[in-house]
Amino acid sequence: MDYLKANYERLLLILAALFLLGAAFFAVTGMQECRTTFVSPAQAGRGAAFAPNESLAALKSESAKLAEPGEFTWDAADGSLFVSRVYLLRDGELVDIFESNTQLYPGVPNEWILQHELDYADRDLMMKDADADAFTNEEEFRAGSNPRDPESKPPLWSKLRLASYEKIPFRIKFMGAPSSKPWDLPEGSKSFPADTLFAIANPTDSNEPTQFLKIGDKIKGTELKIIEAIPKMTKNRIGADIDVSELVVQDLGTSDKIVLTAEKEVDSPYSYAIFNYAVTGEDIRVEKGKTFPLPPGRDSYKLIDADATGAVIESVSVPGERHTVPPASAQTAPAPESLPSP
Known part of the structure; x- marks a missing residue:
């Protein structure tokens, strides 16, 4: 008993050390049991790469377009996001001008009208003059010129019509x-x-x-x-x-x-033709064999001959280039035509 009293503190330290050792032992054995109970999942090996997700790629691409509106383009044929496509009623049939094979104006492709931003709802569109250059949209289409550009137009001579002609009898x-x-x-x-x-x-x-x-x-x-x-x-x-x-x-x-x-009558060199010139609205009187200008350009032409079927003129700047001017009196005057060089 006297020994316990004399070594009381030492005995407490020994007991505390034994307690800590026991606690450490139980902790280690507990960890081992957890490892056996909860097995870690197997690590995925580096096998073949995952196939790309096409839907996700398309979504990312469209998102990128919306993030950069400056590079985003919209096709007019797609119509508006908020307005339905335009349909026109022609001969009792609804016509989609973007996809239908029906031409709004026979002989003129719908694409040509859309390309030049013309008013396709106007039934008289082809007889209008979009650029105020004295040529109708139909004339511009036939000539392959731009109906929106006054500087791009058919040749001026095509606006001539033969109003009348006069063959003066030759008196010799x-x-x-x-x-x-x-x-x-x-x-x-x-x-x-x-x-x-x-x-x-x-x-x-x-x-x-x-x-x-x-x-x-x-x-x-x-x-x-x-x-x-x-x-x-x-x-x-x-x-x-x-x-x-x-x-x-x-x-x-x-x-x-x-x-x-000898013994033959010849045509008078003093025959005349009178042309209606639609560009200026004036009449031009020309003597056979003489040249005449066509304002506002610098083109000049020579009158070769004229009769009831029309007049033949020749370019001064391009010798040999001849054109036929139809008569104004015809109910439906034929389109002016170019003639091969003689």
Whole structure:
């Protein structure tokens, strides 16, 4: 007993140490039991990669577009997000102008109308002038020009229509050289003798006397002067000689030359055509063989011929380029056409 009293504190330390050792022992054995009871899941091995989720990828792509509105485009054919697609009633049928094969204006693709942002709801659209350049939308379509750009338009000559034409009778007819027939001249002769007289008649007035003139003389009642005579002949169907000599006369006012053939009437070089010009609304009177400008451009054309079916004009800037101008009197005037170079 005396020993316990003397070593009381030491005994408490020993007991405390034993308690701690026991607690540590129970803690270790408890951890071992937990490991056996709760088994850790197996770690996934590095096998094949997961297949990409296409739906997720598409969602991310659309989200990126919404995040960058500057790069987002909207197709007009898709219509509006908040308004239904536009349908037009044509001949009792609803027409979707974006997808239907029905043309709102026969002969004109719907795509052309949409491309140029024209008012497709207007039934008279093709007869309107969207850019105020004096050409209808239909004319712009036919020419392949832009109906929204005043600088892009069909050629100006296509706005011409032949209002009328006048063939002035030619008041002279070469009757040959009475005293010197070509078969009486030496073979191979290229000219008549200097003193040869040539007969000039007026086919429009039988009462006017025939004139007998030499080279260098002026024909009375005209501004024409004889400058050359060429002997020529041919055979008719029965083999008889025919005089086809030529007399060259010159207009003293214009310097134009006219060739007259013996015993033949020729068209007057003084024929005229009057054109209606829709661009300016004016009438243009043109003499056959003369040139005329078409404002507001710099194009000029030469009148080649005119009759009841139309007029033929030739470009001055592009020699040989000819066009046919239809008559204005036709109920449905044919479209102006270009002619091949002669």
